[in-house]
Amino acid sequence: MSSHRAFQLKLNPLTGNSEWIVIEDNDESFAQNFHKPFLATTSYLDMLNDSTRNAAFRHAIEKTISKPCHVLDIGAGTGLLSMMAARAMGDEGKVTACESYLPMVKLMKKVLRLNGMEGRVKIINKRSEELQVGLDMPSRAHVLVSEILDSELLGEGLIPTLQHAHDNLLVENAMTVPYRATIYGQLVESTFLWKLHDFHNNEATVSDSIRLTPPGLDSVLGIKRQQYAMHVNPLQEEITLLSEPFKIFEFDFWKRPESYGETELCVKATNDGRVHVVVSWWVLQLDQEGTIYYSTAPRWIRSPTITSPIGWCDHWKQCVWFVPGSGISILQGEEIRLLATHTETSFSYNFDTLVPTTKILNHRCMTGDFQLVLPPERAAIYADKEWRLSMLKAVQSMGKDRLLCLVVDDSAFLPLLVAKLSEASVMSLLPGLRERGLQYLQAVAHANGLSHSCIEVLEKNVQQLNMHDIHQKKVDLLIAEPFYVGHDGMLPWQNLRFWRDRTTLNDILSEDALTIPSKGILRACAMSLPDLWKSRCCLSSIEGFDHSVVNATLGACGHLPELEEGPCLPFFVWQCGEFDVLSETFDVMEFEFSKQICECHGKSQVKFTKRGVCHGFVLWIDWVMDLQNSIVISTGPDRKYWKQGVKLLGTPRTVDPQSLTSVQPCSAVVEACFSPLKGELKIILDFL
CATH class of the missing domain: 2.70.160.11 (Hnrnp arginine n-methyltransferase1)
Incomplete structure (x- = not known):
């Protein structure tokens, strides 16, 4: 049996390490289990649930393909457009489906088999630019059907794909769906949108003494x-x-x-x-x-x-x-x-x-043609008065007797703040920024009244750090926002990499070392999220084609095999269409950062405060920045700069705080267990 092998890069969010995982095409059970976490976070399910899109493509394909011909489907996904084209031609004609992503090819084969289309669609596991007429395709295609569009239109390579297709894969005057x-x-x-990008002018309104873009260094x-x-x-x-x-x-x-x-x-x-x-x-x-x-x-x-x-x-x-x-x-x-x-x-x-x-x-000349590039939400956070004040108070609360401070995350703000407010030696790891972070700190240190040497950037991973690197002094202040480059699309608790780092560095911390933040609180609330739930719900028939076989792999809500749950996914809740809060906010569990990272368990009962349809629970972490629990930075759904984790229900439930029956529950129990090995959070929901 011939086999194909593909490699998938997987990031461990708590260590920051990436590792290559092998996907074997001829090992069905391994491949199926392995693909789930990757495919469940893609937009395939959302696209397939877009009934307006699906109907529009079906009508256009049936209108365009009026007789048997050769159809090419580029970026075929589950094969939906290929099957539409094959059905439009009847028993004659041929369809070549091109899909470069091996896990999706395997899923497409299952869908074709389920719909009796195996012999009607030829699947090629290649990029379209690699296709060759006479080798992969018997002849040039008469019709191109494709859906390789992103929000910007061009980001998925539409132009080079069309150029190559017209030059090499399509007949002259070929028909296409879409047409234009x-x-x-x-x-x-918009003031909100302005705050996401004009960092320099927004920072000018902040009253602390730190300037991340000092005058003359605006960019x-x-x-x-x-x-x-x-x-x-x-x-x-x-x-x-x-x-x-x-x-x-x-x-x-x-x-x-x-x-x-x-x-x-x-x-x-x-x-x-x-x-x-x-x-x-x-x-x-x-x-x-x-x-x-x-x-x-x-x-x-x-x-x-x-x-x-x-x-x-x-x-x-x-x-x-x-x-x-x-x-x-x-x-x-x-x-x-x-x-x-x-x-x-x-x-x-x-x-x-x-x-x-x-x-x-x-x-550009004054900064040496250099710019530290941040996500828009991070730039807005750095210029936010409330956030800056919280950080300022947290550093002031530590006192002035700290001798060595280690900033373990990618914060551009904290090294400058600690150096400005204390007499401690400041060292920073900048695990994701590295050289760019060092260049940035050197560029702005003098303008903030600091010497170039007052902040030392250690070019080592947390796992490699030893007493020699920190000049034989023990660290008595370990601090983070926490913020790690590349974590923008991750779940809130994957920023607990900070806790893993603190545990790894335990041997170089002094006995009375302070950790900021001192703890994290996992918080949650029940929500009505009809638009988001609809986009992630189980698939059955799409324009007449059975897609039920993809539900488990794509992490759909509802009708999953026993013991399987839908994933918890990161979203800006304010970006999720219609939503409504149905319960009070409640604490699920706490993470004590003064201790070694460990498995954590929490359980809370919450009473619903409003009648409505509950589609799931939204979870986030509030960071407690001081030992007195008086400085808390929330990353909840009312904060537009942070993503939350959304755990959708398999079946939406109508809830009612006044109800006395189990049909319309008045409260729910949320149980969570955090695993320190992979940074995963298992969530169990029970309605009362």
Whole structure:
């Protein structure tokens, strides 16, 4: 039997170490069990639950493929579009399905088998750029069906994929589904969105003595210049629209696209205000005649071409492009010139009224052409007055008799704060930032009244650190935010890497060493999350094709095999569509950071405070920063800068605080067990 071998990079969130795991194609049970944690966190399930998307593709495929031909499906996933194409052609014609991800290929084979389509669709486990006519395909294809679109449209490689397909895999004048995509934009004012990127001007309002972007070094710390996928609908009440929507680019799938394009637009202001962002979205025309559409437009856009309602989904959002600095002031009726460009994979925007180029160049020269790049939420946290004050109080609470402080995480703020407020020697590990973090601290130390040598960056992993590295002194202050580079998409308790680090370093800590934060509290509340639950619920028939076989692997809610649970997934709850809090906030368990990392168990009963449909529980960690438990930094759902963990129920439950029956429970028990080996949190829910 022939076998294929693939390698998957797996990160242990508590050690920061990555290891390669081997996936054997011929070992069904191993592969099936191994794939679950990876596939359960992908957007496949969310896409397959998007009934508007599925129906639009079905109608367009049935309309486009009217006779037997050769169809190519690129990025085939579970094979849904391939099966639609095969069904549209009847018993004749052929479909070549191209899918590069081996775990998904294995899942597609199960779906095809379940639907009696094994002999109708030929699966090729390659990237489309690797396909060869005469080897993988008998001939060039007459029709291309594909869904390789992200929120930005181009991020999954749409342009190079189409270029290669038109050059090598498709007949001349081939038909395509989709047929065309159009990018639209709108100018917007939003204080919240401004705070996600203009760190320098926001930090200027903070009253402490630390400056992460000192005068003259405005650009030494910032976010990456790119579009960010984000649901803007929840911000509608705090957004001011400053223009009508405008068309930016059009991409025809039926012909070879260009790698680069630019267009200049003249946009008229409809209100007075300050342009903070360009919000953009795309509209997909799936058929040649222009009767079938799909749109990712925000809720406030009304379009005569989109007749069916498009609900919330996680896989496609709007995009925001941040205008540098504090934005551009504009008056109603005034026109502003916008230059839009696209590369093979992204879009960018520039206005002709921005900061002069000479000023930008001066910033780059002064920082040695260097910038510490942070996620937008982290930049907003660093400029947040409340967060900064909490950190300031926490460091002040330690007293001034500490001699050696070790910052174990990737905080750019804490090394400067401790060095400024105490006489302790400050050492920092910066496990994810490394050289970039060192460059940054050197760039801003002098401007904060500190010498270049007052903060030492240790270029070693936690596991390798010894007394020699810290000059034979014991550490008497171990501190973290905690924040680790690369943990943005992880669950809250995976930041307990800080606790693992503290345990690893136990031998170099003094007997009276202080640990900040001193403990973590796992907190939770019950929520109604109809949009999120619908996007993760079990699949049955999708446009006439049975997909029940994918539920367990993709981590669907409900109808799973006995003893199997749906995963706990990281989300910004405020980004999850409609939601409502149904219970008080309650503590599940505590993590004592003064002790060695250990298995923890907690159990709490919570009473519902509102009648409604409970779809799951939201969990997060509040960090207690001092021994007196007076300084607490919450990362709960009312804080938009942190992701929470969401544990969805298999079956939603109607709850009622006044109920006296088990049919509509009035309370629930939440039990949790934390494993220090893999950083996993097992959650058991029981309704009373």
